[in-house]
Amino acid sequence: MTDMRAAFYDSYGDVDVLQVGELPDPRVGPGEALVEVRAAAVNPVDWKVMAGGLDPLMEVRFPAIPGWDVAGVVRAVGPDIPEVEVGDHVLAYGRKDWVQAGTFAELVSVPVRAIAHKPAELSWEEATALPLAGQTAARTLRDRLAVTDGDVVLVHNASGGVGRMGVQLARILGARTVIGTASERHHDRLRELGATPVVYGEGLADRVREIAPGGVDVVADFVGGVYDVSQAVLTEGGRYASIAEHDVPGIEDRIVWVRPDGAQLQWLADLVADDRLEVDVVRVFEELEDAGAALRANREGHGGKVVLRVSED
Template identity: 50%
Template sequence: MKAISYSRYGGPEVLEYGEVGEPKVGPDAVLVKVRAAAVNPVDWKCREGYLDGMLEAVFPVVPGWDVCGVVVQPGVSVTEYAVGDEVIGYVREDFLSRGTFAEYVAAPVRTLARKPRNLTWEQAAGLPLAGLTAYQVLTRALGVKRGETVLVHAAAGGVGSIAVQLARHFGARVIGTASEANHDFVRQLGGEPVAYGEGLVDRVRGLAPEGVDAAFDTVGGAALQASVALLGSEGRLASIADPDVLTYGGRYYWVRPDAEDLDRLSGLAEQGVVDVNVAAAFPLERAAEAHRLSEGGHTRGKVVVTVGWEEGESA
């Protein structure tokens, strides 16, 4: 099958498009014919070797953890899905090797949910990792409640944009940091935008003089420091970007595959609660360009790669 892979750590130039072996389908997995796969910051961080101390790489590595596609073969003990079912998944293993930037992926059923019927393939591919991150941080790490004020950093990004929508759905007021160019987008999501940079703490305090009840850091560094300064007396703090959050009594969160959570997100998408903005889509063979765009860190929503099927071809 055709796939993107890399045989050594490095920049986008190490990504190669070519033939790799088709995955084997375990008893509790299904073979998914991929329609789209999303790029996440963790993908290029893994490719650069930044996570080598945490995740072993079995080269060649096919990158990607997000997927949207069609089931073409259920494992022998799978009853949840049948051939032709449209699914989404956060297909992460505890090592790097068998990713989703490929024509096919073998996905354990514990990583999957049904594709939201109202989302395109590209939108649906961008939901699993970003959506699960936002959902799990807001519900498990921060415990956001109705009537609270939540600060979300990078509110126009992949995780941040979904976090804004979910927090609003939970009944919270959301203040979101974003560049001036993305302020209208953040407002459309239901958030109150504030600009990055010097004076951020004062700008947020102008909207929330008593501080915020919860802060969701997706950036780290200065954003984490600002979050600490803006917490109210009983404020809670979580970060997905900076382990230094632990020194302030906050939670450092690494998203977990969870079929029930993903199914809830799929349902919320079908209800119109959660939408996924696709900043750009590239064909699979141009995955290096998708990685470069993601690394730039200024995209509105998600970057995805698409896997073309021949016209008239069925799953």
């Protein structure tokens, strides 16, 4: 077994616990493909896991490599994998059942159920920025909330990576009006994506009612802490789901946790290839040694996606 280069941490902590060095190449088991990583996207969950924030929920095995989003080239396949071949260009939300072998590395093994083929129209950076954010939005708006023709949709945190996808998917699914909460510096971009932006904070319910006097049919909460205002503007029988609201009793059935789903991801990738869905990559870090800086940039939260390049073609 040879060694690969990876960014990893041996204990919970701030970004400063991250180091870059050599670790053994991943094994490739049944149902898996080995991917040579071209680019890995950064998500808030990466630095939250590193800080121990998911310790009550998921097992973490040290040394742990951050990262769940990947775009790259298939270099090997495990037994009985007809879905992909060596040399295929792929993307995936590569989360497994425990945290250890992430995508901030030269190689990563990925369950084939999570893999989609990368359309040629997508750059590596666009491809890796799509899986977690896009699939979170799709699972929320398409699968759980069933947005359909004529719906009025409210998207909380519409300027974030998931929110920007959510605004666009709501439109693609047929929403008549999409209202997106965001700070004013993001309003122009949200208008371009098809949303009517509103500033969050005190008085939000009144601002939403000015746009939708009859209330909203669907609320997608991508920030948390907005349950009361969501209920205040939701029509009778309206649909609500959240990826972040964990402190309100009795809404467990409306919490969304994205799942690796290659078919769903292929649908999203094809939408991007057809110019129906846009991926906002706001910053690209050029090499694996920049992993800590990339995590910090994501934590600062400027909207859009932060990407880490790992290798070149």
